[in-house]
Amino acid sequence: MSAYVEDDRIVVLVPDNLSKAEERDWVRKMVQRLQRREQRSRRTDAGLLRRACELNDRYLGGLAEPVSVKWVANQRSRWGSCTPGDRTIRLSERLQKMPDWVVDYVLVHELAHLLEPGHSEAFWGWVGHYPHTQKAKGYLLGWSEAARLEPPPGSVPISADAD
Numbered sequence: 001m002s003a004y005v006e007d008d009r010i011v012v013l014v015p016d017n018l019s020k021a022e023e024r025d026w027v028r029k030m031v032q033r034l035q036r037r038e039q040r041s042r043r044t045d046a047g048l049l050r051r052a053c054e055l056n057d058r059y060l061g062g063l064a065e066p067v068s069v070k071w072v073a074n075q076r077s078r079w080g081s082c083t084p085g086d087r088t089i090r091l092s093e094r095l096q097k098m099p100d101w102v103v104d105y106v107l108v109h110e111l112a113h114l115l116e117p118g119h120s121e122a123f124w125g126w127v128g129h130y131p132h133t134q135k136a137k138g139y140l141l142g143w144s145e146a147a148r149l150e151p152p153p154g155s156v157p158i159s160a161d162a163d
Helices: 020-042 045-059 093-097 100-115 121-127 133-147
Strands: 002-006 009-013 068-072 080-083 088-092
Touching: 002 020, 009 020, 045 068, 045 100, 068 093, 080 100, 088 093, 088 100, 093 100, 100 121, 100 133
Parallel strands: 068 088
Antiparallel strands: 002 009, 080 088
């Protein structure tokens, strides 16, 4: 039995001699194992950099190459930040407990700043290549409202309309 990710889907291979109930149980177990392994690897800076490079290739044509991507503890009012001059990206550790598609959105947002430093129409065009952009922006808005955070201007989007 094995499980792997292919095109944003989890593929689980099981023997064909299992009953439907056994198959369901094994699929559930294999998906949980894969998700735990993926979460552990993403909690490291190296795992975060790998994921940023994958997202860059998939959604930004490989044009936004970061030098480093790191988790940081000192971002309490923003989700991420980017310094285009040295091509570094930092993500708030608060994101570590959020769904992968939300973390991926923040990564794409910060990667897009390597192509367009401001929040111009061209910038949002790049960010819009990520298919879960609107859903992730809504998630972050809801989380922020619940936490009553006041984001500074220019932070990763907290509102659904703009930063």
